[in-house]
Structure formats: C-alpha cells, structure tokens
Amino acid sequence: MLAGIILASWLLLLWIYFLWSRRRYYKVAWQLRGPIGLPLIGLGLQMMNPQTFLNYMAGLSHKYTAPFISWMGTSCFLYVNDPQTVEQIFNSGHCTNKGDFYRFMSSAIGDGLFTSSSPRWQKHRRLINPAFSRQILCNFLPIFNAESEVLLHKLQTEGVQNGKSLEIYQILKKIVLEAACQTTMGKKMNFQHDGSMAIFEAYNGVTEVCVKRMLSPWLYPDFIYRWSRLFDRQQKVVGVLIGFVEQLLQPAVSVVGVDDWEANTPLEQYHHQYQQKQQSAQQQCTKSKSIFVEQVRDHVERGQQMSWQDVRDEANVIIAATFETTSTALYFTILCLAMHPDYQDKVHEELRAKLPESGDITLEQLERLSYTDMAINESMRLFAPVPMVLRRAGQDLQLHREDGSYEIPAGTQIGIDIYNMQRDVRVWGALAQTYNPEAHFGQHAAPRHAFAFVPFTKGLRMCIGYRYAQMLMKLLLAKIFRRYRISTEARLEHLQVKGNISLKLREYPLCRVEPRR
Secondary structure, eight states: OHHHHHHHHHHHHHHHHHHHHTHHHHHHHHHSOOOOOBTTTBTHHHHSOTTTHHHHHHHHHHHSOSSEEEEETTEEEEEEOSHHHHHHHHTOTTSOSBOGGGHHHHHHHOSOTTTOOTTHHHHHHHHHGGGGSHHHHHTTHHHHHHHHHHHHHHIIIIIIITOOOBOHHHHHHHHHHHHHHHHHHSOOOOTTSGGGHHHHHHHHHHHHHHHHHHTOGGGOSHHHHTTSHHHHHHHHHHHHHHHHHHHHHOTTSOOTTSOHHHHTSOHHHHHHHHHHHSOOTTOOSOGGGTSHHHHHHHHHHTTSSOOHHHHHHHHHHHHHHHHHHHHHHHHHHHHHHHHOHHHHHHHHHHHHHHSOSSSOOOHHHHHTOHHHHHHHHHHHHHSOSSOEEEEEOSSOEEEEETTEEEEEOTTOEEEEEHHHHTTOHHHHOTTTTSOOHHHHHSTTOOOOOTTSOOTTOOGGGOOTTHHHHHHHHHHHHHHHHHHEEEEOSOOGGGOOEEOSSSOEESSOOOBEEEEOO
C-alpha cells in the first residue's frame, strides 16, 4: 500500500513538472486559440489521413483566427496561412530550421539540404550553391532538350499513334527523374524501361512512408516505430535507394537501366564521349564539371568540411526533391491547360511566335516566353507543389497579428499552409479558386502581398533548386504544347487532392494527346 502511494506521488510530481516545464506553450495556446485535440495525440486522428487533412485545415482556418495554436502529439503547433505571418517566419533567422517532423525524412533518405538544420544546413548550402548557378544550369540544357525528345516520342507512340488516353503523370515522373540523375550524378538510367522500375517505385514509396509517420503521432517514438509495418516498408525502399546512390557514385560500376557502353566506361571517358555527342552553344565547360557530384568532389578531396557520406545524403535528397516537386508542378500545369483549352491556345500561339518549329531550345528563347511563365505560376498557385512547409522556432519569436503581438516560445513547431493560402479568397479575391493566369499574373492583375505566392518558399531558406525546376518545366512544356494539343474530361472543381511531401491527387484523370495542325 505504501509503495503504491509513493509511486503515485512520484508520477503526480513528474506530471506536474511536465506541465510546468511547458507553461509557456500553454500560455500562447490560450492567447492564439485553436483546436485542442485529444490528450497526447492532439489532432493526430483528424490529420492522419493525407486525403482529407488539407481540407480539414482549410476548415479550421475559417473557424479560428490564423495564426493559431494547436497540438500534434505533444508538440505545440503554430498554424500559419496568411502572407503577413509567412513573411515574418520565412525572414526570421530564428526559423531557418525545418520542423522536427523532418527527422523522419532524414532517417530515411539522408540529412541533406531539404531536411538538415543549422549550422550543417548553412555550411552545406554555401558549399553547394555554385552547383546551381546560372552558368551551371545552362550546361544542363542539352540534357533537358534530349529528355524532351524522349517525352515527345512517348506521347507520339502511346498517345497519338495508339489513339489512347494517357495517365501522363507517371510518364512525366520518369522523365524528370531521368534528368535529375543525369544532372546530379552524370548517369543515364533509361527509366522508360522496366529494368529501373524498382528505383522509380522506391522514390515513390519513401515519401509516402515519411508522410504517414508524420501524421501518426503514436509512431513518433523510434522504439515504437521500429515494431511497425511502416518501418518494414521503409527499410525495403531505403535499401533500394541506398544501393542506387552507391552505384551512381561508383564511376565504373554498372547500374540498372544504363546502356552497357555508358555503364562500363570509366567516368572520365564517359564525360568525354558525352561531350562529343551533345555539344551546344550553351556548354561552356565540360559536363564533368557541371554535374552535382563533380561540383562537390573538390570539397571532399580538399577536406572542406564535407565527407562522402554528406555527398551521398545530399545527392539522394536532391534527386528525391527534384523528382517529387518538379514532376508535380509540371503535371498540374499540363492538367490545368488541358482543362482550359482557351489558355492552352494562348500558350501555343506564344510558342509558335517565339520558338522554331523544331530543334533545341536555348535559354534566351525560354526567357522570352512570358505567357508560358504566367500559365506555370497560375498552376503552382492553385496546386502548390509542396502544400505545407514545417519550421521550428529556434529561439523565442515575436509574432505580430492584427490584434497584437505574441511571443512564440522556442521549440514551437510551425506549419505554413501554402496550399490553402494560395487559394484563399481573402488573399486572391473572388477568382482565387479558378484557373486564370491573366487575372492573377497578368499586367493588370491586382497587387498582391509579396509572400502570397511562395511555391518554392522565400526568404532565408528559399529552395536552392527553384531555377533548375523552372528551366526544366518551361522547356518540357514548350516542347509539348508547340507540337500537341492536350485535352481531358476532368474539371477543376472535381479534382480531389491529397497532402503529401508534394501534392497528389486521389485519382489521376486521363488525357488525350492530339497533334497540332
């Protein structure tokens, strides 16, 4: 009996200490009131379904005044969906670290720029920045042009000649992943063939695993997660990705899906042969000095605070992030134009006027495609490639709202709901949930807050690869709509999205490909 009383007393004291240590979180939760959720799991049950949680958060943002405080597990969670607060967060030196939930991704695909925290992130960002300079990106244009021809051939043979409607998202993902592997690691994988499908499916699976764990608070503790089926699935897909990146880093090792002469050729000779095949006016330096792995090789060999493990992590993260976000933004732009043929015709007219009928596209030609830019931006506004970004307050943060200023304690998790902010009629007006490039990005568009449109985020931790993504998307779109008309029976108001690392659809509508006359 006495032992039981002593044990109960100790548990009570521990519980009181736990509550007292978190008193500042409870104070700000009282000031910025939001949904409380259930003990220990917070809003975990409501948010565990990726198919509904974006709509659920949109409903909460109308019920409560954002920004507001809620709970994910035992973590204090600040929800943000207004441009003024987004600007404060993205420009704050106290909020450059990603949210704690990203540790689930770093444990799966490596601690790269997308997931890492300061000071590691600052060091690696400084070392990797030159690999994404304008000059280096110009050297990728021959690769982008070559892959665009593969894409056009695929659309011609499977769509036009067979007369079938296509689910083009998977085709686009393979093209983007192919380009990412070539520009990052210097290896052609040929993902259009079944031999590389295991790698392709692994990149698909790893993001789904990470999001499922993010939305399941009971799986946050590692000792519980390691006994789950989700962990078993993670181990399988991660094993495939680790082996894939290891093979890419071996200059003379054959990799799945690579043509024999390329895979078995030493890296230096391969670079020389590649130059002979794909020389262009834009290529000012050798390909070996353009690809990411060769850009960072010097840092490793000089001992500049970067190891080969760091290179593996960064390469894996760069390929995965490029594959997910760029293919998503590209697909939704094509789908939006397919659903709105009038705007598609305007894009085609611009392409006919400013591009040659055939041949490679140059950077100067891409920069003249202003209406195509508008079409891309409008699709990324409606369908944010990364629907929600998570940050962590590294120190106490003073947050300003219309009704006053509030102190956000260090350690607070911050969710920036880009998807719902970019569709909010309070920010974008009456046409916010329609596709209208001219109304939102044309010359006579109403002025918007600078942080109302942030598909690649902004501020101190803006996406390092945004120019790469824009260049690849624009070139592929130009090639497609210069030659083909894309149509679909889908309608914008009927599309149902899923929250993931990148935005998904519950069902992907079929598209019909027809040649332009």
